Amino acid sequence: MYEKDGEKYFVVDGHMHYWNAAPDNWVEGAEQYAKGWIECFYGYHGLGPEDTRWPMDKYQKYSEETLMSDVFEDGHVDVAIFQPTYLKEWYREGFNTTERNAILAEKYPGKFVLNTRWDPRDGDEGLTTLADNVARWGCKGVKLYTAEWRQGSRGWKLTDPEAYRYLEKCQELGIRNVHIHKGPTIWPLDKDAFDVADVDHAATDFPALNFIVEHVGLPRIEDFCFMATQEPNVYAGLSVAIGGLMHARPKFFAKVMGELLFWVGEDKMTFGSDYAIWEPKWQVEGFVAWDYPSDEFSDYPRVTTATKKKILGLNAAKLYDIEVPAECRLDTGEGTPAAPDDAQLVTST
């Protein structure tokens, strides 16, 4: 919990990791990709405040103690949601698997929500693994990484028939939340890699599932916004938006927030620190203190304390049935929804 000016914020970190990207985990023959991947993350890391930056060796592999203190002791987080990223073509034990995250989730009950993943290219075997993971850990969410390389394939789409089998299985197993990352190497390479049209279709066809688009569709925020405004079950995951822009590009951050609040609305936006890309402390404190920097932003929806409470934790708590202490809850009706009249005008793209 974070307390500021008498207000109490229940904080759910909706998107974080416990990864091992050190050379001991690199796949022989794929070292350049394993190295390139973590260096790419490290580039993002550099967009945070200077005094929060880590040396590369710590960044490649950090300890359990480091994570627990960065996230819960210093970072104000009440509950953190593990989002796995496998990348087994490049990392021998995977970059950040369900199993690795489960070590901490089992050791610290109540601190973590343990999400799992699936990949439609795993076929029937993958469906069994998914069911096993849900039975073992009670997962209510999955993280999907459509750009993952696998045996010559550079990715997949949510609308692939095989992916629909998995989405059906999710519903059957009681998984409610599908976090989807739009990555840069989706196949085929001659198309726009960040196209969100597949999320649009899947969200329509699976109304009982929530689709949380992580990184708000960056770098196609506009496509994401125009899509999300039409789909009641599509959410904006703010990971990277806050970490990558709030400190490094405050003016762009204000505009991005304004656009998201207008099209998507404060009830469908969730905070994620993307730890260990960035630590949550400065993001939580900075966001609570944040407002539009000038009058230039006067035609965007206002940001209130209620807005921040919802984004920092209450929205994600609702998605995952996380109990919120009474002192951190909002009274019904507090806050500002997205602009519904304008949103309804969007009928074609």
Add this chain to the structure above:
Amino acid sequence: MIAGSTDAPVAAEVRSRVLAALDTVRDPELDEPITSLGFVASCAVSASGQARVRLRLPTYFCAPNFAFLMVADAYDAVSAVDGVRGTEVILDDHFASDAINGGVAARAGFARSFDGEAVGELHDLRTDFLRKAVMAGTDLVCRPLLAAGVEPAALVGSTLGEVPPSPELDRLRQRRVELGLPAGDDAPLLIEPVTGAPVRPDAVPLHLRRARTTRVGLDANAGICRGMLRQRYATTGEGEESL
């Protein structure tokens, strides 16, 4: 050709023309010149007219399709410069550097350079992003008018010729020309970027909203790319704008 003292000024002149040519090459996704973005790591022209350009990108995993377009466009632009007798454009530090550099040098096209991973060339992709550039450009041109008190409804009957001249207006016209959309003085200011049809009066508020969101998306994206490039490379690119 033997490089003599009289050739050095000639090479320097050719080099400045090569840099000017690189100014016309844009990142299709960000709609900005690769020079001002800092993507041109180095540019050299030998006394014999051999141009060597090295490009760099913000990350190892930047989208290979856009990377290919920039390398290929740079190759074409540099090759066309008066005084250039040979061209080499190399993309550094990218997971697909070999496929891209080899493909561009062999004039192989995108699909052949990425055999099995792409079925078509990149025209449609380029067109999609030019349309985004038109939308973002519409916001750049209209926002000052709205700020000066022009009612959104009044923009419906306006033509490009009625808008006060500005670099933003020139750029909007140029993007519309590239898409084959009307761009003359009598062309409507507000058009649908896919069909070129004038925007209907009742659709104006939403059109302007979408134009603004598109611009915000482009700006935020470019901001992140610049920040990442700065983290990755300590040196300033040829023709790079300071942050």
